[in-house]
Amino acid sequence: MKRILVFTFLAANLLFMILSNSVGAVQSFCDFYNYEKDSKVYKGIARLIDKPVVSNYLAISGFETGYGFFAPNVCSQIHIAYDFIDSTGKLIAQKAPEFDQHEGFLRFTTCYTDFVNAYFEPEPDSLSVKISDAMIKCVGRNMAKKVDGCSDVEANVYLYEYPKLSDSPDTCRPSFVNFRKLKIKAS
Amino acid sequence: MKALSLTINRLVYPNPYENTLKAFSFFRLAIGFIVVFHYLAIIQDYKQLYSTSGLIDKELIALKSHGNYYLSTFYWAKVTGLTTQQLASLCMGGILLFGSFLSAGLFTRLSALLVLILHHLLHNNGPIYMYGVDLFTRMSLTYLVLFPSNHYFSLDKLFMKLKAPKNYDLLIFAFQIHVCIVYFFTGLDKSFGFNWWNGESFWKAIHMYDNSSVVTWFNWMHRYPVIPLILGWGAFLIELLYPLCIWMPRTRKIWLVSVIGLHLMIAIILKLYFFSAVMIVWNLTAFYFPFVKEKALRHA
Numbered sequence: 001m002k003r004i005l006v007f008t009f010l011a012a013n014l015l016f017m018i019l020s021n022s023v024g025a026v027q028s029f030c031d032f033y034n035y036e037k038d039s040k041v042y043k044g045i046a047r048l049i050d051k052p053v054v055s056n057y058l059a060i061s062g063f064e065t066g067y068g069f070f071a072p073n074v075c076s077q078i079h080i081a082y083d084f085i086d087s088t089g090k091l092i093a094q095k096a097p098e099f100d101q102h103e104g105f106l107r108f109t110t111c112y113t114d115f116v117n118a119y120f121e122p123e124p125d126s127l128s129v130k131i132s133d134a135m136i137k138c139v140g141r142n143m144a145k146k147v148d149g150c151s152d153v154e155a156n157v158y159l160y161e162y163p164k165l166s167d168s169p170d171t172c173r174p175s176f177v178n179f180r181k182l183k184i185k186a187s
Numbered sequence: 188m189k190a191l192s193l194t195i196n197r198l199v200y201p202n203p204y205e206n207t208l209k210a211f212s213f214f215r216l217a218i219g220f221i222v223v224f225h226y227l228a229i230i231q232d233y234k235q236l237y238s239t240s241g242l243i244d245k246e247l248i249a250l251k252s253h254g255n256y257y258l259s260t261f262y263w264a265k266v267t268g269l270t271t272q273q274l275a276s277l278c279m280g281g282i283l284l285f286g287s288f289l290s291a292g293l294f295t296r297l298s299a300l301l302v303l304i305l306h307h308l309l310h311n312n313g314p315i316y317m318y319g320v321d322l323f324t325r326m327s328l329t330y331l332v333l334f335p336s337n338h339y340f341s342l343d344k345l346f347m348k349l350k351a352p353k354n355y356d357l358l359i360f361a362f363q364i365h366v367c368i369v370y371f372f373t374g375l376d377k378s379f380g381f382n383w384w385n386g387e388s389f390w391k392a393i394h395m396y397d398n399s400s401v402v403t404w405f406n407w408m409h410r411y412p413v414i415p416l417i418l419g420w421g422a423f424l425i426e427l428l429y430p431l432c433i434w435m436p437r438t439r440k441i442w443l444v445s446v447i448g449l450h451l452m453i454a455i456i457l458k459l460y461f462f463s464a465v466m467i468v469w470n471l472t473a474f475y476f477p478f479v480k481e482k483a484l485r486h487a
Contacts, residue, residue: 002353002354003353003354003357006354006357006358007357010357010358010361011361013361014361014364014365014368017365017368018368021368021372024372024376025372025375025376025379028376028379029379032379032380033379060258060303060307061325061326061329062322062323062324062325062326062328062329063326063329064322065319065322065323065325065326066372067368067369067370067372067373067376068372068373068376068377069319069373069376070377070388070392071373071376071377071379071380071383072376072377072379072380072382072383073380073382073383073388074382074388074391074392074395077395077396077397079396097235097242099231099232099235100231100232101228101229101231101232102228102458103225103228103229103232103460103461104228104229104231104232104233104235104236105232105397106318106397106458106459107229107232107236107316107317107318108232108235108236108242108316109397110315110316110317110318111243111315111316114251114315131247131250131251134247135243135247135315138242138243138244138247139242139243142240142241142242142243142244143242160396162390162391162394163409164387164390164391165385165386165387165390165409165412165415166387166412172403172406172409174394174396
C-alpha cells in the first residue's frame with residue numbers, strides 16, 4: 001500500500017513538472033514570437049497548475065522551477081552607475097554598488113533582469129517601470145549615506161552591448177548606451 | 188506494481204540497492220556542503236542584501252514578493268515580535284547549522300526539512316535576489332527529505348539503527364526522470380530562439396557583462412563565426428537529446444562527460460559556481476553512481 005502511495009506521489013510530481021514546464025515553454029515561445037496563447041488545452045493546464053493546492057506545493061518544494069535558462073534568447077543586460085554631487089553641483093564620486101564577494105554581486109544584479117524586462121516592455125508608464133525606478137533611486141539614496149557631503153545623486157542606466165557575430169570583426173569592444181537618467185535627492 | 192518495479196530495476200540498475208544508497212549519500216553530502224559554502228559566500232554581503240539597512244528598502248522588495256506569505260520573515264516578524272532583520276540573521280545561522288548537520292548526516296531528514304523552511308523564510312521576502320541555484324537547492328532539499336540518504340558516511344548510521352530502506356528504486360527513477368525533464372525543457376526552450384541556431388546567443392552568453400574579466404578570451408572566435416555556431420548547436424543539442432542519450436549504455440558516458448563539461452564551462456565563463464556545482468551533483472547522483480558497476484557486472 002505504501003509503495004502504491006509513493007508511486008502515485010512521484011508520478012503526480014513528475015506530471016505536474018512536465019505540465020508546468022510545457023506551459024512555460026508555450027508561454028516563452030508565444031511571448032518571443034508575439035503569438036496569442038488562446039488554446040483551450042494551454043488554458044486548462046495553466047488553470048490546473050494555478051490551483052492553490054498545486055501551486056503552493058510546487059512553490060514550497062521548488063518544483064515550480066522553469067528550466068528555460070538563457071532561452072529562447074540570451075537576455076540583454078544593463079549596468080547602473082551613480083554620480084554623487086555636492087550642494088555646489090560638483091561631482092564628488094562616481095560608482096556602482098560594490099560587494100565583497102562575487103556571489104553578492106551576482107545576487108544583487110539578478111534584479112537587473114526585472115529592470116530590463118520592465119524598461120523594454122511596450123508600456124512606458126507601467127507599474128513595473130515605476131517599481132524599477134523606485135528601486136534604482138532607493139539604491140542611490142542608500143549609497144549616498146556613505147558619501148560625505150553628497151546632496152544629489154544621478155543614476156545612469158546603460159544598456160550593455162557587445163558586437164554581434166554578424167558585425168565587422170574589427171569592432172570587438174563592448175559599448176554602453178545610456179537610455180535612462182534618474183535624479184535623486186540625497187537625504 | 189511488483190512487475191513494474193522489477194522491470195525498472197532490471198532496466199536501470201545493475202546493482203540497485205548498494206549503488207542507489209551510495210548515490211543518495213553522495214547527494215546529501217554534496218548538497219550539504221554546497222549549501223554551507225554558498226551561504227558562507229553570501230555572509231559578507233548579507234547586510235547589503237537582506238538587512239533593513241540594505242541597498243533596496245524592504246517595503247520595495249515586498250512589492251516583488253511572490254512566495255508564500257506564511258513562509259516569509261514578514262509574517263513571522265508579526266507573529267514573534269522580532270524584527271525582520273533579527274529573523275533573517277537567525278535564518279542565515281540556521282541554514283549554516285542545519286546545512287552542516289545535513290552533510291554530516293545528523294538527523295538527516297529533519298535537517299533537510301529545516302534548511303528548506305529556513306531557505307523559504309530568508310528568500311521569500313527578497314525574491315528579487317534569487318536565481319537558478321536557489322530553486323535547485325530547494326528541489327534538492329525536498330529530495331533529501333524523501334531520499335534515504337543517511338546509509339553511508341553519516342552520523343545517523345553511527346548512532347542509530349537504520350532500517351533497510353524501501354522504495355529507493357522508485358525514488359531514484361523519479362529523480363532520473365526529473366533530470367531528463369530539466370535538460371529536455373532547457374534544450375527545447377533554446378531551440379525556439381533563432382539566435383541559438385545562428386550562434387549569436389552562444390556568442391552573447393560568453394560576452395555577458397558579468398564575465399568582463401574573461402570577455403576578451405573569445406574575441407578570436409569573431410573571425411571564425413562557425414565555431415560559436417557549432418558550440419551553440421552543441422550546447423542545446425546536448426540538452427535536448429539528454430533524455431535519450433543518457434539512457435543508452437553506449438552514449439551514457441559521452442553525454443555525462445559532455446554535460447559536466449558544459450557546467451564546468453558555465454562555472455568558469457559565467458561564474459555561476461554554485462549553480463554548476465549543484466547541476467554536476469544532480470548528474471552524478473542520477474547517472475553516474477547508479478551505474479558504476481555496470482561494466483564489471485556485464486563482464487561477470
